[in-house]
Amino acid sequence: MKSASKAETYSFIQNSPFSIGESDLVAYLDESRLDPRLMEVCVEFIRDFWYILDPKLLNRKAKASQFPFMIKAAAILVLSYCGPESGQAAVQFTRWMKEAITGIKDPAPQFLYVGVIPIGSKMATRTLHEAIPELLNHNLVEAHLPFNKGIPKDIKDEAWARSRFGIEALKAHYASQVKSLKVNHSNSSIEKITGANRMFVSKILNNKLNGISLEYLMKAAEAAQSIS
Known part of the structure; x- marks a missing residue:
């Protein structure tokens, strides 16, 4: 999707x-520093589909x-602003998030987006005054929640x-099974274990x-689970 237009990328996600996959999401998040709309799409993807990504691989x-x-x-924005769809959703997401972000350091203080807010402008001053506390705690400055129409919805x-x-x-x-x-095995080892x-x-x-x-994946998953 690297050659796709912005609209095509949003639509694909x-x-x-x-x-x-994990590599896709990380690449999109890198790109989203230049594209607040892409950040919104990525955050909503995490809110709705976090469980299809392996947190250790993502990390x-x-x-x-x-x-x-x-x-x-x-992940912090999802945890902080999205309620649970079910009683266990928030607990499970919290556990997943801890694995996904473990060991990732905070950056030096900076705006969340690059090239979007002119440095020294009134917009920059307003953004600093209205900065989202949960991001500011991690040295990132942005005033607008990255959710469609500003509505976080549920995890x-x-x-x-x-x-x-x-x-x-x-x-x-x-x-996912x-x-x-992949955390502990090479691709060739996974081939031998699963028969894929x-x-x-x-x-x-x-x-x-x-x-x-589905049947093929079930057999591969069964083989994977037999050694865990």
Whole structure:
């Protein structure tokens, strides 16, 4: 999606959420420093689909990115402003977030977005005075919550996804069990453990599940779980 227009990128994230992998999200968050609308789309993706991403893999990808602190900013905003869709959603999200942002340092004090607010302008002064406290605590300055129309809505969970997306959510669930192997195993080792071929392992690790059947993913997940 690197050559896609901004509108196409927003649409892809919103309409194909189960195709977004850890590397994709980190890349989009890096780009969002220049694009507040993209930040909004990324934050809402995390709010609604955090559970399809492995937090340890996400953490590893974020630490290797240009702006590691962006995943921290996004997750903190979801936790701080979004209520739970279910009784356990907030608890589960909090646990996931801690793994996703562990060891990621705060940046030097700066605006969240680059090239959006002129330094020394009235807008900059107003943004500083109205800065979101939860971001300011981590040295980031921005006054507007990155949610559509400023409405945070609720944190979603897998139960919500299964009721709405059916087989796509199930495929993502089983793929996540295979992806959990990546923390301690190489791709070739995952191939041996699951019986999946190289191409399918690569697709599963990147949430590119088109062309892979639910049954295939279930068998791979069962093999993955047998050694955990």
